[in-house]
Each structure stands twice: as structure tokens, then as C-alpha cells.
Amino acid sequence: MKKISFLIAAVAVMFGCSSKQDGYVIKGKITGTHPALAAGKAILSNNDKNDPISDTVDIVNGKFTFTGKVVSPESYVITIPGMDGRFLVYLENDRYSISCADTTFMQSTDPGLYLEGGKTNSIYRDLNAAEKAMARQTGFDVLLKEYQDPGISPERKAQVYQELVRANEVMSQWNDSLDVRILAENPHSLYALEQIPSKIFDLEADSIKTLIAEYVEDPAFAGNKTLARIQKQVEVLEATAVGAGAPDFTLDTPDGKALAFSDVYKNAKITMIDFWASWCGPCRRANPAIVKAYKAYKNKGFQIIGVSLDNDHDKWVEAIGKDGLTWPQVSDLKGWNSAAAALYGIRYIPQNVFVNAEGKIVGKRVNPDEIEKFVSENLE
DSSP: OBOOBOOOOOOOOSSSOOOOOSSEEEEEEEESOOTHHHHOEEEEEOOOSSSOBEEEEEOBTTEEEEEEBOSSOEEEEEEOTTSOOOEEEEEOSSEEEEEEEHHHHTTOOSOTTTEEEOHHHHHHHHHHHHHHHHHHHHTHHHHHHHHTOTTOOHHHHHHHHHHHHHHHHHHHHHHHHHHHHHHHHOSSSHHHHHHGGGGOTTOOHHHHHHHHHHHHHOGGGTTOHHHHHHHHHHHHHHHTSTTSBOOOOEEEOTTSOEEEHHHHHTTSSEEEEEEEOTTOHHHHHHHHHHHHHHHHHGGGTEEEEEEEOOSOHHHHHHHHHHHTOOSOEEBOSOGGGOHHHHHTTOOSSSEEEEEETTSBEEEEOOOGGGHHHHHHHHHO
């Protein structure tokens, strides 16, 4: 495991003002009688399987200290072997402190109110406090506790559920407006960067490039993993844009025979790659429209190849039969780790890509209800 030992410039955000320093310091003090606090270990890690970074220090009488430097603002966690729970730390080259009881640590899964310091961490800390206050104001927390009470009557439970729905709607609207404000106040921060992946599902490469332009130019984010993942997505989207050559792939059919995509599209005028899965409700609901389009144009040059993001072979085959999917189907049964999905930058399903007989991409992300019209126009 690599020890954290790189340097960045601090990120300017509105919350949590502190002086710039050459590295980070995290001082922890956890009280209680848990054996791990007497002479245990504390671990600071990034939980990245592809590039694991970790630092381990001794705990003496409940106290521990991490020091080091990070190349870029990143999310890390502090864990203590033998104890449940963890603290999430948005780690920058700054000063942090943890002060809590062992029971509190074992219940913690976010920065909460027990970890102080760091500019980005302060944003999440303030958000946490604001969300808790809103939950109290709407009565959501009290209602949820009552709803989960085993002794609640069925009639009261139904009533509480409706009250929870209304409270949740108020909280959702409030959270949306708060998120807009926080992003506006901190447009170039780790917080803003970490919101981007959830907002770019339907964006093309140029739009995403605009969103990340400032981060790309900032040396402080040169080694940021979130930024690197977004840039990789941009590369994939550029490689699979309309007009580009469709990346080829070979996967197994349900009976275990290898089938290359290129062997499918070269025998048709228009071929649709249908990314789907048996467990995906929207995919299954879209299948009737796809079946209808296939039946209408399969004898006029239209073909489909289904790429399933399933893990379970039997459920995959069952769904194919139940939904009447008579076109070629392939999968490596790796779920979201599907090789074909990675080639095309698929981050949600159902999703489709249309390819002509020459292997050029001619369309993407066509609504299921518009597939028949799209195929008709492109077969002319």
C-alpha cells in the first residue's frame, strides 16, 4: 500500500477558512472503553481498489495523529480495526480534529459534527447541520421514528406515511435550492467537482468539457481521481459520438457461443445495440416498444443486438423468453462491469446506439417510443 505523500495548493471555498499549509494533520481523540483505543491502530485510506492509498498509525490512550500530503483534494475514510463505523474525510492539505466517544465513532458514516477542519469538509459539515435542522423543522425525523415503531397501528402507519411523503417533498425542494446556492458560492471546489458525475448522464463530450474546464487547468486538481474519471468518460463519449466508428466487441450468447458485434451489423442496414438487464424495470417496460419496432422492420434491414448488464444467467435467459426478445443477445454477466458497456460509456440503462452496415454510429439514446420512427427514417 502506498503512503500519502504528495503536495497540492489549497482549494478556495467559502466555508471553513484556514491557513494554507504544506500538508495535512489529522488529530483524533476518542474516549471510551473499547479495547482498540488502548493500543490499537487507526487507518486512513482512499478505498480505491485500482489505486489503493493507505496510512496506518498507532492509537495510544484513544489518541492518534495522521500527517502527510495529498496531491489533490480527495475523499478518504478513517477506520479502526476491531471497531465498527468510520469517518469520511474530504482530505486536503489542512488541519483536522476528531473528538468523540467510541459509541459515536461506531455509529458514524459521514463527517457529522465530530470532525472539524478542512475547507471542503466544512461545506459538508454545514450541509449536514442544515439538513438535520430541516428534518426537525418539518417533523420528518419524529415521523420516521414513529413509522418504524413496531407497535404502530396499521391505520396510524398509513397516516404517518402520507405525512412523511409531504415532509419529504418539502425537504427535497429545500435541498435542491440549497444545493444550487452552495454550488454558486463554491463553483471551483472539490464539493462542486464531486457533484458533476451525477449530472452528466445525458450530456455529450463538449458539454462535459465546459463543466470541468477550470479543474483541468488548475494544477491543484492534476491528480484528482474524480476529475480523471470524468475525463475518461469524455474520451469514451468522443470515441462513440455520432459519425464515429463503432467499437467492436465479442461476448457470449446465452448458450455460450462467442458473437462479435461486427458480424451482426455488417449483415444489416441499421443495427441497434440495446443495453439492458433483466433486473432493470425501465428496460423491461421499454421492451414492448422495441419488440414492436423489430417486428415492423426486421425484414427491411433492421437488426438488434441486446447487451445485458446481468450477473445471473438464468434470470437473463428467463427475461429474454418472457419479453419475447428474438434478436441476438450477449453478455459477459459482469453487471455494471460489462466490457461492452465500458466501451460505449454506458452509465445508465436502458440505452441504445445505432450503427449502419459500415460500422458508423448514426444515432444514440433514442427514446423507446421513438425507435420505430428513427429506424424508418434511417432505412430510407
